[in-house]
Amino acid sequence: MSGENKTQQAQPNPARKTLDDRNKMSDLERLRHSAAHVMATAILRLWPDAQFAYGPPVENGYYYDLECSHRISPEDFEKIEAEMKKEIKANNVFEKLTVTREQAIADAESGRLGGLAERSGNASKFKLDLLNQIPEGEPISYFKNGDFVDLCAGPHVMRTGNIGAFKLTTVASAYYKGDEKNPQLQRIYGTAFKNKTALDEYFKMLEEAKRRDHRKIGAEMGLFAIDTEFVGPGMPLWLPKGTVLVEELEKLAKETEFAAGYVRVRTPHLAREKMYKTSGHLPYYAESMFPKMEMDEHRADRQQIEACITELEKQLADFAKKISERKSGS
Numbered sequence: 001m002s003g004e005n006k007t008q009q010a011q012p013n014p015a016r017k018t019l020d021d022r023n024k025m026s027d028l029e030r031l032r033h034s035a036a037h038v039m040a041t042a043i044l045r046l047w048p049d050a051q052f053a054y055g056p057p058v059e060n061g062y063y064y065d066l067e068c069s070h071r072i073s074p075e076d077f078e079k080i081e082a083e084m085k086k087e088i089k090a091n092n093v094f095e096k097l098t099v100t101r102e103q104a105i106a107d108a109e110s111g112r113l114g115g116l117a118e119r120s121g122n123a124s125k126f127k128l129d130l131l132n133q134i135p136e137g138e139p140i141s142y143f144k145n146g147d148f149v150d151l152c153a154g155p156h157v158m159r160t161g162n163i164g165a166f167k168l169t170t171v172a173s174a175y176y177k178g179d180e181k182n183p184q185l186q187r188i189y190g191t192a193f194k195n196k197t198a199l200d201e202y203f204k205m206l207e208e209a210k211r212r213d214h215r216k217i218g219a220e221m222g223l224f225a226i227d228t229e230f231v232g233p234g235m236p237l238w239l240p241k242g243t244v245l246v247e248e249l250e251k252l253a254k255e256t257e258f259a260a261g262y263v264r265v266r267t268p269h270l271a272r273e274k275m276y277k278t279s280g281h282l283p284y285y286a287e288s289m290f291p292k293m294e295m296d297e298h299r300a301d302r303q304q305i306e307a308c309i310t311e312l313e314k315q316l317a318d319f320a321k322k323i324s325e326r327k328s329g330s
């Protein structure tokens with residue numbers, strides 16, 4: 001996650017956390033997840049129609065996915081942060097309430113869940129769906145801070161005032177549950193720390209990392225160019241100066257290896273599937289290292305072909321029905 005205020009690609013949606021996973025949440029994760037509740041409270045004060053989905057802690061912060069008539073942009077962050085400050089200053093308790101499934105469904109239908117009040121005609125549709133994912137027999141709980149009531153199993157910090165320092169960082173878009181067939185939601189990222197010193201240190205570290213970014217330094221020194229459009233990110237095109245460095249390093253490596261008694265071999269870049277099965281990579285890393293390539297233009301073709309097949313199947317079924325009707329009629 002970057003500390004810049006910009007629209008970015010959302011991280012994939014995490015699977016629903018089990019109660020066991022939740023108990024393992026670190027203190028910082030609890031604090032950050034609590035900040036997500038406070039952010040939702042603030043957003044609802046500004047745009048009461050907002051419907052919230054997932055709001056987990058993530059590496060370096062937290063996010064909350066929402067649907068809202070207002071398109072939230074980084075220009076809104078100051079306003080949202082001001083409302084969050086009020087909620088933190090109020091030092092409301094994160095109060096846990098255990099409810100029956102019937103009660104929870106009724107509250108979701110009235111728009112009360114993930115809201116500051118009942119919202120007639122604006123049911124808490126994502127909360128309703130999340131409720132259906134809670135296994136039968138697992139307790140259903142709410143957490144309430146001030147007027148905000150959320151469907152949540154916790155854990156949180158004790159009070160909103162325990163959130164020492166926070167900052168909203170980016171907006172992104174994400175499909176509900178990470179599935180492109182589902183509605184596209186707004187994902188607001190933020191981060192939170194125990195105190196302002198830790199928060200400031202984090203953003204300072206990000207700035208320093210940006211200054212030392214090899215991609216920036218390498219380009220400035222004329223060592224390489226990166227063309228994300230035609231080649232790809234992380235795939236440098238070595239310019240003359242950079243090529244000298246690469247070759248000098250190769251030479252040093254060869255000399256060092258030779259001095260140590262190594263002999264060099266050369267292998268092809270690719271091999272048959274059997275080789276990766278023997279090496280043990282394929283069975284474990286099929287998804288992460290060797291995913292099937294699908295070009296966007298082919299995806300469109302495939303979808304078109306699938307639509308054609310569906311239509312033809314439908315026509316065939318209609319035709320078969322007509323034939324059987326004619327037969328039974330005669």
Ligand SMILES: [Zn+2]
Nearest residue numbers: 143152153154
């Ligand atoms: Zn929660």
